[in-house]
Amino acid sequence: MLDAEIRKLLDKRSFDELSDTQEEAIPPIMQGHHTLCIAPTGTGKTESAMLPVFHKLLRDENRGRGFRALYITPLRSLNRDILSRLKWWCGELGLTVGVRHGDTTQAERARQSRNPPDLLITTPETVQALFMGKNLREHLKSVRYVVIDEIHELAGSKRGVQLSVALERIVEQAGEFQRIALSATVGNPEDVARFLCGERPYHLVNIPSAPRLSIDVKYAGGEFSSQAKFVSKLIDRNESVLIFVNTRTTAEALGQQLFDRGDVEVHHGSLSREVRIEAEEKFKNRKIKALICTSSMELGLDIGHIGHVLQFGSPREVSRLLQRVGRAGHRLDTVSRGTILATSFDDLVESLVIAKKATSNECEDVVIPENAADVIANQVSAMALEYGEIPEERIVKILGKTAVFNGFEPLLDRVLSQLEYHRMIRRDAGTVIRTGRCRKYMYSNLSMIHDEKKVKIFDILTRRTVGTLDESFVISWIHTGAVFVTKGQLWQVLAIEDGMVKVEPAVKMRGELPSWEGEQIPVPYAVAQESGSIRRKRKLGKYDADKVSENFILQFLDGMDHARSPVASDRLMTIEHYDEGVVMNLCGGHKANEALGRLISILLSARFGTTVGVEIGAYRILLRLPREIGAVDVLETINSIDPDHIRGLLEIALKRTAIFRWKVVQIAKKFGAIDADADYEKFSMHKLIDLFEGTAIQEEAFRELFSDYMDVACAELIVKRLVAGDIDIQIAPLSALGREGLTSSRDMIPPPATDKAVINAVKRRIENDNIILFCMNCRKWKSKTVVSRVPDDDIVCPVCGARLIAALKPYEEHMIDTVRRKDKSAEDRAVEVKMLRNANIVLSSGKKAVRAFAARGVGPDTASRIIGTFANGDQFYLEILKAERNYIKTHRFWN
Template identity: 30%
Template sequence: MPATTDLANAWFATRGFKPFAFQRQVWAAVERGESGLVHASTGSGKTYAVWLAALRAYARTANSTAKPAPLQVLWITPMRALAADTARALQAPLDDLELNWNIGVRSGDTSSAERARQARRLPSTLVTTPESLTLLLTRAQANEDFAQLRMVVVDEWHELLGNKRGVQLQLALARLRRWHPGLVVWGLSATLGNLEHARDVLLPAGGSLVKGRQDKRFVVDTLLPEAIERFPWAGHMGLKMLKQVSAEIDASESCLVFTNTRAQAELWYQALLEHRPDWAGLIALHHASLARQTRDWVERSLKQGSLKAVICTSSLDLGVDFLPVERVLQIGSAKGVARLMQRAGRSGHAPGRASRITLVPTHSLELVEAAAARHALAAGQIEARQSPRLSMDVLVQHLVSMALGSGFRPAELLEEVRSTWAFRELRDSQWQWALDFVCHGGSSLTAYPDYQRVEAHADGIWRVANERLARRHRMGIGTIVSDASIQLKYWSKGGGGKQLGSVEESFIARLKPGDTLVFAGRVLELVRVENMTAYVRRSTARKAAIARWNGGRMPLSSELADALVERLDAAAHDHFDGPEMRAVRPLLELQATWSALPTQHTLLAETFTSRQGSHLFLYPFAGRMANLGLANLIAWRVSRVQPLSVSIAVNDYGFELVSPSTVDWATYLPRALSTDDLLEDALASLNAGEMALRRFREIAQISGLVFGGYPAAQKSTRQIQASSGLFYEVFRKHDADNLLLGQARDEVLREELEIERLHRQLLKLSTLRLDLHDLRRPGPLAFALLVEGMRETLSTEKLADRIARMVADLEKVADAPNGRTRRGS
């Protein structure tokens, strides 16, 4: 057996590999006791760079007959589904080098027998999740459990960085660093656009930034449709491409077919089986709603190379290593460069192998997105992720967690908390509020024993003394709160109205009583929302909002949106580079003839008059959510000057406002796009109060205000919403300075309204020249928005018939001699 410092080279030699320079750089840094962040392409060897560094530095028990070393390395993974796969990857060098280390997994899927073994003695390396790590820290003997810990590895750091799970991990790492000031921490990431921020959040005291192999070759191509629609519309699932996709699968040994929603994955899986019945048993389906056993079988079969294709969602986005996968197909736009890279990296998952992804457009305009995505990827325009700041619900939960077991001293814990990036600006008053809140529920809950969770003892240590409250808290540790649906019922004064079904909660939260919506082909008026039920009655309104589920609303990223406008700008100057742009040229030339193409220096606006009223089409290319915010903001501002009723339709490129009365948009638009009073107007233009109430439910669960129930008696979302709603009203009326209320409002602004992106977009639009065109008929860009609006008044069958008639009429005009453009020109 070689000396421990040669372990890494010895193992690489057994596999016929030579270490890369970045791997040697990590090994040397760990030998010196340094922390860092490794950023390298998917499949380039990040895992073994850090793992072999740990073995070189800490594995001193080779060939020993003694017990395996106690916990030395903690390996954090963002998904418990990845934990077992990661453990298998880490085990290989231990077996080959005959090292007397053992590896264990601790997650929500770990058996009670294995938990009992770990309670007696933790393995040399533990693969776990942020939630399970916090649970381990609540044990009375936690300090002893982690006594010999030397290194923490955070895998897929980009998946944790931008959310509350990342904040929870920051706090847990702060506790481990206090016990071990020299603790070595390394993060692994492949798709980040703001590396310095990512490093600083993970390593507040500083660390190395190791940029590994970035020469990963991505082959991005597009499956061109047989015919280009000059009047495209979103909403179909892309099944017109079924024969072509089937042929591409047939020509591949093994591939992944990514979709953006579970419904789309189900539809494509069934369509492929109907098209190729002989593929039964050779293709499979994978998404998060499937049973764990089914997903495990699919993943094992992929690794063994026994499946020809798997139709999947983001459930297979992250680091599972499927070497046999030859290529990836993406149905519809990936909507972001990082997501495109992540999915492409599931193929060619090994150093030196190219990753190939083929984009399958579901409508013609996605050809432009495909060209933009390839250009953005080549230019390295990857989306940034920002860590949340001052998440008080996570801090409150952490205080109770640390009060379990051995407890904490407030001064020591404050220093620890402030050492994290997320809470580095925590004020003394905010800290005192958090202490008061866990001690007696703040100023409004002092009379309730269940909120007297933490007590200060005579020895100066704060502990959870009540075993019942301790048990409840352990069951609620974590920041993952599931999405919820709202039940729709007809309003009845006597109660007991007929139940219609359910819609997305965030959709209902945007509506105010009196607003209309479409459900099951009926136009309904919202009467009131109570707990988790929306009461409605029939309406005679002709236009209404229609619910769309989050998966179908995956917003276009700013980076991809900018790349998209670059491609359109080039087309406006008669440059059609690449097969996608040449294919979509007839559509773009028709848009330029009937109106204009958006450019990097103009803001395209179009007006059009129809029987429905006066239409405005505006194209900020801000993504669906920001465009919705802009549309509501403009409608709100104009309505204060000229009373009018406006209906809204939105897509990633722009929005449509329709008013029964004529509006002088040329006069109103420049004023409506001002950044003045943005915060107040944005809050007023949407039902921000109701949105904050819904957001507060998540905050109430994370902070422990609301208990989700015991495993055998889980509370329903309706019960949780009712409880959190009571707290919301109590705080609003009697404790207006409650920091959790303020956090709910801030999260609505940041995540629901995307207020920062909205502000940036308004600033950007102010630099552009308004290019306003009065249309005789809707062009390709406007047509896509018209369909979005019609979707709100027509059933699926009637919509398809109406669209077919409209397209036929518009194509006749476009092909006529005075249409000034011909198909294929």
Template identity: 30%
Template sequence: MRDPSTTASPSDAAPLQAARAWFSARGWQPAAFQVEAWQHMLAGRSGLLHASTGSGKTYAVWFGALLRVLVEKKKREQGAPPLRVLWITPMRALAADSLRAITLPLADLAPHWTAGIRTGDTPSAERARQDRRMPTVLVTTPESLSLMLSREHAREELAQLDVVIVDEWHELMGNKRGVQAQLALARLRTWNPALLVWGLSATLGNLDEAARTLHGHAEGALVRGHVDKTLVIDTLLPANPGRFSWAGHLGAQMLEPLVAELEASGTALVFTNTRSQAEIWYQLIINARPDWAGLVALHHGSLAHEVREWVEAGLKAGKLKAVVATSSLDLGVDFLPVERVLQIGSAKGVARLLQRAGRSGHQPGRPSRITLVPTNTLELVEAAAARRAAQAGRIERRETPQRPLDVLVQHLVTLALGGGFEVLPRDGAQGGHDAPALLDEIRRAHAYRDLTLEQFRWALDFVERGGASLGAYPEYHRVRIEADADGVLRAGVPDRGIARRHRMSVGTIVSDASMQVKWITGGTIGSIDEGFIARLKPGDCFIFAGRVLEYVRTREMAAYVKRAARNRGAVPVWGGGKMPLSTEMASAVLDLLQGAAQGDDDPVWSEPELQAARPMLQTQVQLSRLPTPRTLLVETCDSREGHHLCLYPFGGRNVHIGLAQLFAWRLSKHQPNTFSLAVNDYGLELLSALPIELGAVLDHSLFDSSRLLDDVLQSLNSGELAQRRFREIARVAGLVFTGFPGAPKSTRQLQASSSLFYEVFRKYDAGNLLLTQADAEVLSQELEIGRLAATLARMQTLRIEHVALPMPSPMSLPLMVERLREKLTTEKLADRLQRMLQELEAGAARAETSLSRPAAAGAASRRRARGAGPAAGAGSRSRAARP
């Protein structure tokens, strides 16, 4: 990184004064980091700006772009200049808000400039006007930028760019959309090596890597925005958290306190982690306060664009009392009227918590506050842990995907469409072509810095000839090599049908096929996963968009509905909804539990959340132990269902899915057995028909990582997982076409098409790198194999604390409930849980009574003297094993 302390030259003084004057006229004072960013941009440096949400990042880089123009005296030009600045936003919903902020200073500082938006929501008439003449500054998305690169005259339209600004880089860099942006930036830098690229980020734990990912091989400045901003993280405490709890257990109890908070505050955002949760809590609030109808709104990504726009406009105008939302409102939309942010349940990550907190007080100098609303008792501990982690700056890292070849294949076709690229005949008898200049360009994208020549050649052959198994099908010969007028070989796409399908498929966001939900009388409400609609019969009711709807029929890939007479219905479930607990959050929770295990004098009991959770924590101590950073709690229990083995690695839900499968497979190798599995963010349960031999647990051999990859693949139905992942890869790579407007393909058609490719490649093209990518993504994304390996390694170092339970403990009960949810209806589960809770409360009361007896106290003292640990309970039968 360059030295960020560079000051402006004397020739830059006048533009800097103009910027200061513009701020001063509005009663503002530029922050030091804003001026620092201006100076870097005036000096011609790219960079990354990291500052908290609502601190003024937008004008730090936007004024830097404007000042460059003032220094060059471009405002003397007659008429609007060509496209000079590209503003990339990760969400369409942010585009209009970004454009408003960008346009505000233009009248005073660059009146000849024009500004516009180009996203998937831009009307065709506006796109046609832009095609005739691009605005000076354009707000767009990674997908729309790729589409611009696919235009025949892309170089002429984009080569004069001076600055590219990538907003919310922390959200983009960790996924394939960020990779798509990296490839686009590499192309733009090839056309203009002097191009300035600036990223805006917040809530990142690995800034240096984020900067390298943004800039590729180029060097850039790193500006850190230090703005004194008050952040308040507090919790709504339940009146009766109880000694036993499970996911969603406290939801109904927290409704009244939540409504009271909304009543006492101005405009508020109520965040949930899933769309299903948002639908449920919106209904709960409206049912509790029917007089708020029209004042409380719902916002998530499956609602129609017009509905979301109406909600956003109502927030900006201060007309809404509250909005129940998902991550669809996480990012930079500026809602100044928002006074309060509430989070239903745990945010599961420090970065997400800070991001959402910044939605309130979204302006320099205004405090931000987020109030956590626990839905189970362990989330009280998570709330206190999140506050401590945020105060300590323990923020999660973001990692870019490595060499995703489906994105590369898509990009090669895009470049071939956008003017083509030069190729050379390949040496050797096998034929084919090389593109050394293009390979160098792609390697300048950080995600492809280690791309091998063989991998690049495979991708080039795949788009040119369909690879080893699709050579006989002309529709997969997407790129054609022909000599131009100068005799130079160039890759292009002459087939107009292939070009059209490709442009309609550009992008990396792949979700399960959705179906539009429409009123039978006309009008679109939004979209729902096709699989959910397929399970409905005419007359069935479901909750969507804050209403109870009655399903009427399906026609032409749309579900037609009407208002239901009933007030209850099924809640849609969308795929990929559950967020795993981050490593930073898990570590912070274990630190708190370590303190709680030390006794009543530990400072952690000063946290109000832990005081509220005390009945549960004390019951856990009475019946078992508390997990700590240095111990691995292992609980066993027998019931009418079978033999329960519970372990608490605190590795997060995704890791525990892999561990549960792995442990069940390893245990059954030594002793044939049948297992049922359950996981949550804290631990995992193995329920078996036959007793489980614990030797491999107690001597740590169950946690061996020497053959981890082979054992994980054998323990899972890895073929099915890889095939499911391949469906997404096939769509991004352009093998599967989702259909033309008005005639989309159904989920069954898409699955059949991708499954056919999967089987063909497995049989006839086993070296196909898209298959390899599918296997790698299953391990890295679905199972988080890196974190799984780290969790196993940590488990090998922990002291085993084994407790044979006389009854389920407060930590094992949530795992049992997770398993029962899969087998029982909501009503049957509620009845079952009520009976279990009565039995558990009675058992806990007996344990508490026995603990108060002197003999029990003496026994507990003797156990501690033997080294069983301060959290050992009088009623527990335990044994400890060390590595």
């Protein structure tokens, strides 16, 4: 079927035979069918799509007139990888290829605008930019083929919704074109195919992953160092190992443990592009044996042969495990081999369930967002910019051809009204007209990924930046006096100013972890339920557990006192006392437990008029309660819940939460209601929430929270099962299962710093502070030094012998020029008086005064007060610290 030139190149590349994927996918694509190809990594999906496209490009008469094919990937790194793979083919076939994304140089963009390549490799966001340039828009009229790689990564997000609309906008420019998508295993392939094609007919190629998988589950409890030794031994037994972890923190910690081996590198999104590429190249060229990575390596980036995949800790989802283990082997005739290293009871049971589901090809569904209001706002603005003005009925037609908008006309009208209110568009007789704000908005909102600034944490004791916080956390949680945890230490907020959070170490206070709990990989309801059934049945026959794992699970369960503490399972919820509240053991998965946990905490708060803290896991809900609220009250609250009212109650309750406030801000930015670079320090969050009450912005915030963070449908199902008696509830003492949930975040936090340590930090910093000494007698001598080098006895001017020496901070040096002037204004004379007071205090108190003047915000009045307390030793430095705190908290209100 393929062109003779392509067949020659297949021989040149030693293609002895096609894979099952290629055998099944190439014919329908050659016949012009819209095609979704679902197949394991390493089975030649890219060639399945591109060989037919190359065949058609070679026979197309419109060469050189525009972009004839688009290849869209979710990541820039995949663009780079695909370019290196397709460049050879295009070069041999006489076709042109280019890549365009955020990192593409201005010169290359100009070249593409003048001489468009036949094949353009790009990202969903850059597709949006193609509509904005006159020449680029013209080039889109030539599009005949669009290939979307890793479509499962996009279909479940608003990036995918935006791309779905973009495809219909290309149809408006180019007419109908052939749609081809490549995907890893998904549970609902028909839905993903409809996401690609809308109502158009399609062909589905679905090659199961299971026959090519071999997955072992091993248990390694104990210390982290012993778990790292297990990893090290596995590296020794294999030629090349890809080690997946679930968080960047774990990646760095494991990398540190294995650093001395010399053949292990770390790869994750927080590292620079150069560092990541260097690690990839080292692995590909066999200079290292192992690469520790997060989801940064899940997609099909070519890093050479991978002998084995190790998943450190439960992968949480079947789809994630299939993606990760599928990286191993990477040859058509190879079985992909992987090991899950479980580190706790929950982790081990969950890993066995996920491994069994993976080898049975039971993958989670991709949940495709429907009627996302902020995407409508974004794409209406984009179409208004593209056409200048566009009839509303044409917008309805374009959106209606996608599978992601259904019955959306009333919502569209509300979105248009909101956009008009914020002067993004004008409406006139059924036509949408762009405004001046529209172009500025689109340039900063090409992507539906929410921008997240990093805010520096500045320690006033050491005067150093100690880390960063996500903007979401700052907006929602941080206020003067708040306590939070980062870098394993507690900090108290003194002020938010100058684009940073100013803090000091907190003593004996409880803090919040600086991230959303909801952003951990959520364990699905089905996985949590099956894990619960293992607890209940105590049988592991179908789970292929080795003897060590089986013995650990059975001994853990047998070791519980079943008379006092029954084992929570898929059919039993237990409510257990602990010293700060209760633990509800419930096998509901993260999202269902998130919905129920928030609901129960809100109902308890309303009933007792007190704050209730809540922490969520896949198998338990931890409630921090005052002493007057106990397990019986929690049980009564659960029994009072009507499943039909859960959604409504959560909407009321969520309005008061930090996560809802932040979600409203994110979505308001996508509506153009708040500028993308708006300063969070100036937000009045409560006024904003009131402003958007009852709008499409608020409605979208709820829709996103209920789909991305919570599973209200599963929460309703759990409550219905409780009402029907399918799930029992019992109150019990704290069990081993309940205790598993109490060692999460707090074990990571060391004991708070003592007062002595704080004082020592202030002392060290003051002694190392820069200071300027200036003679107020001769006004000639000036010396820049550090406090520790200032004499302990008399401080004397070497020029005139006087002891009238002012001590200035470096940023006060300009005052010296002021007092040296001959013609002084009234303002200059006030500065002179201040410096004379400074010098007199140093004259009377010596180096003690110099130490006081070195502190932030301490002038003559404050220095006099500190010295006037007659405090010495540690107490003196505590007085300095009090003064600095007071300055940081109040100076912005000074005249």
